[in-house]
Amino acid sequence: xxxxxxxxxxxxxxxxxxxxxxxxVSISTxxxxxxxxxxxxxxxxxxxxxxxxxxxxxxxxxxxHEAPLIEIVxxxxxSIWAMELIRGVENVAKTHGAGVVLTESGTRHAPGxxxxxxxxxxxxxxxxxxxxxxxxxxxxxxxxxSIPFVIIDPAGDPDPDVPSVGSANWNGGLAATRHLIxxxxxxxxxxxxxxxxxxxxxxxxxxxSAMTMAGLEVDPALILFGDFHVEGGxxxxxxxxxxxxxxxxxxxGSDLQALGVLEAARVQGLxxxxxxxxxxxxxxxxxxxASPALTTIHQPLRQMAEEATQMLMRLRDREPVSTRLExxxxxxxxxxxxxxxxLNDGP
Amino acid sequence: xxxxxxxxxxxxxxxxxxxxxxxxVSISTxxxxxxxxxxxxxxxxxxxxxxxxxxxxxxxxxxxHEAPLIEIVxxxxxSIWAMELIRGVENVAKTHGAGVVLTESGTRHAPGxxxxxxxxxxxxxxxxxxxxxxxxxxxxxxxxxSIPFVIIDPAGDPDPDVPSVGSANWNGGLAATRHLIxxxxxxxxxxxxxxxxxxxxxxxxxxxSAMTMAGLEVDPALILFGDFHVEGGxxxxxxxxxxxxxxxxxxxGSDLQALGVLEAARVQGLxxxxxxxxxxxxxxxxxxxASPALTTIHQPLRQMAEEATQMLMRLRDREPVSTRLExxxxxxxxxxxxxxxxLNDGP
Numbered sequence: 001x002x003x004x005x006x007x008x009x010x011x012x013x014x015x016x017x018x019x020x021x022x023x024x025v026s027i028s029t030x031x032x033x034x035x036x037x038x039x040x041x042x043x044x045x046x047x048x049x050x051x052x053x054x055x056x057x058x059x060x061x062x063x064x065h066e067a068p069l070i071e072i073v074x075x076x077x078x079s080i081w082a083m084e085l086i087r088g089v090e091n092v093a094k095t096h097g098a099g100v101v102l103t104e105s106g107t108r109h110a111p112g113x114x115x116x117x118x119x120x121x122x123x124x125x126x127x128x129x130x131x132x133x134x135x136x137x138x139x140x141x142x143x144x145x146s147i148p149f150v151i152i153d154p155a156g157d158p159d160p161d162v163p164s165v166g167s168a169n170w171n172g173g174l175a176a177t178r179h180l181i182x183x184x185x186x187x188x189x190x191x192x193x194x195x196x197x198x199x200x201x202x203x204x205x206x207x208x209s210a211m212t213m214a215g216l217e218v219d220p221a222l223i224l225f226g227d228f229h230v231e232g233g234x235x236x237x238x239x240x241x242x243x244x245x246x247x248x249x250x251x252x253g254s255d256l257q258a259l260g261v262l263e264a265a266r267v268q269g270l271x272x273x274x275x276x277x278x279x280x281x282x283x284x285x286x287x288x289x290a291s292p293a294l295t296t297i298h299q300p301l302r303q304m305a306e307e308a309t310q311m312l313m314r315l316r317d318r319e320p321v322s323t324r325l326e327x328x329x330x331x332x333x334x335x336x337x338x339x340x341x342x343l344n345d346g347p
Numbered sequence: 348x349x350x351x352x353x354x355x356x357x358x359x360x361x362x363x364x365x366x367x368x369x370x371x372v373s374i375s376t377x378x379x380x381x382x383x384x385x386x387x388x389x390x391x392x393x394x395x396x397x398x399x400x401x402x403x404x405x406x407x408x409x410x411x412h413e414a415p416l417i418e419i420v421x422x423x424x425x426s427i428w429a430m431e432l433i434r435g436v437e438n439v440a441k442t443h444g445a446g447v448v449l450t451e452s453g454t455r456h457a458p459g460x461x462x463x464x465x466x467x468x469x470x471x472x473x474x475x476x477x478x479x480x481x482x483x484x485x486x487x488x489x490x491x492x493s494i495p496f497v498i499i500d501p502a503g504d505p506d507p508d509v510p511s512v513g514s515a516n517w518n519g520g521l522a523a524t525r526h527l528i529x530x531x532x533x534x535x536x537x538x539x540x541x542x543x544x545x546x547x548x549x550x551x552x553x554x555x556s557a558m559t560m561a562g563l564e565v566d567p568a569l570i571l572f573g574d575f576h577v578e579g580g581x582x583x584x585x586x587x588x589x590x591x592x593x594x595x596x597x598x599x600g601s602d603l604q605a606l607g608v609l610e611a612a613r614v615q616g617l618x619x620x621x622x623x624x625x626x627x628x629x630x631x632x633x634x635x636x637a638s639p640a641l642t643t644i645h646q647p648l649r650q651m652a653e654e655a656t657q658m659l660m661r662l663r664d665r666e667p668v669s670t671r672l673e674x675x676x677x678x679x680x681x682x683x684x685x686x687x688x689x690l691n692d693g694p
Binding site: 024067069072080082083086087090098099100101102103114118119121122230256259260263266270285286287288289290291292293334 | 352414416427429431433434437444445446447448449450451461466468469577603607608609610613626632633635636637638639640641
């Protein structure tokens, strides 16, 4: 023990052998834990990981001939905004000569164990995770190996102790609604995302504040929760437009939902924007390509991913980073919004 | 020389030292060539590469602790079908415990040198390239290092000596046009892709054959070349619809062009499908989400990428593969096609 402590003091670095000795296990067990192998009993794994983290164990760096890698892991690769995020990570990775490893794994809440094991073998510079939050276990495993990680949280529910990058959802909801109010609308519907996602609530709250600040009534019948997908927009809009006193404008909460709203309007014989104005959210490519092109809130997805990757590199160099970075959103006016029909037609 | 040849015969494997000796250069020069370093004179590089290839030089395999990687490289990461291809490579990579490294590089015709160098350092199992064709130089560099590669060729112009995966473009054009003819259309326009892309011509030829086989006149004024993007569809459709005797249906050549056609129709006050039927091509997600949802030709992008990746694994195991694999396309009927208005309205 005395010898181990002197080494520690001398270099500030602990070796695998020392960790094994302190944990009372074999070196090969410590090595298995480092490699994320599933065949180690949980209590043993936790004990070893705590020692690794407490002593800031760092593996020998990758050999000079091994090219650096940055990992990005999603739970849902088909997401329309995934491509923008990938592009952002790529932009920064390129400047560091690093390759980007892309994986789809797990559920909205955590990547799966098979990704963990494979990722640890690849020994990346760092990991960008596109998940709502991370289980304690995953965070511990990454910290134990000094692998920096950052969350990009489209759901808007960041762990307070994990560096994360998001965007200004409340402001986005406010701006979308203000735009419709400025066009002359009074009865404005909102179809936001799922109730359990913080970004849904933030956008909805922005809508409420815009209405209230303009002295307009917030009618609960004009507030519906969707699923952020086309079907949710279509179903909720069909519902909303078939009620008495339908809205003259709908803030659709996401571009995909806005597409569903466009189709619901078309099926009911309503023209956009003449009979119904529609605002989306995200500003993904298909917002430009919709017919008519969508007025929407630009979510700076690519820059969010670039910032997240820059944060990884700073963490790796042991530089300080903000725990939470929130990028501004902005209104993009296109062709799906206009004055309400009554104002259009004039006397 | 004699000693070198005996080694060769004994193991069938040549060493770096032997290559250096035969090329009349230093071992470190051979090593630089293997690593794709740019600071080797071209004649030297070519000489060394030819020796490497002639002797089927294979680097020592990656260490057990190094996780396997499969590379996919695009020239244009934002392409709407890129995500489907990535998904396909991922599906197969997962089953081999391999990570997928994703890169955007170069022009339509070739990846850039910085990718080459970084990729060689990563020593992947194989490379899937999404390019129209490959320069001889790139092929030689990959072959010299026994790195298997396969092209996925959305342009439809495969090198005869490179394993490639594509889909049945001529059949797709035929099916799209037949569908419109079966709905009762006679004046059918086509907006295909750029003139210099083989897949544009194949789809156009399919259209021509369908018209001719049905005894219908092929009017050159109803044939336009676009750009496979939304703008091309919009501009060409605006042109076509403003001429005398406009078509009652347009085969738009790609889903993105179809979106442009939908917008051109909307601006001219034409309803789809009542006044104009529209068929796309690709069947990317946004075909389902368009308003109305697009009738289109399904290009099996994900399966193409899965097949390409399976081919890589077989090449790596030195199993035979087809040089050219062409997957079938299929018609997907949604809401953007119907009978021409005259037939709708009846006597």
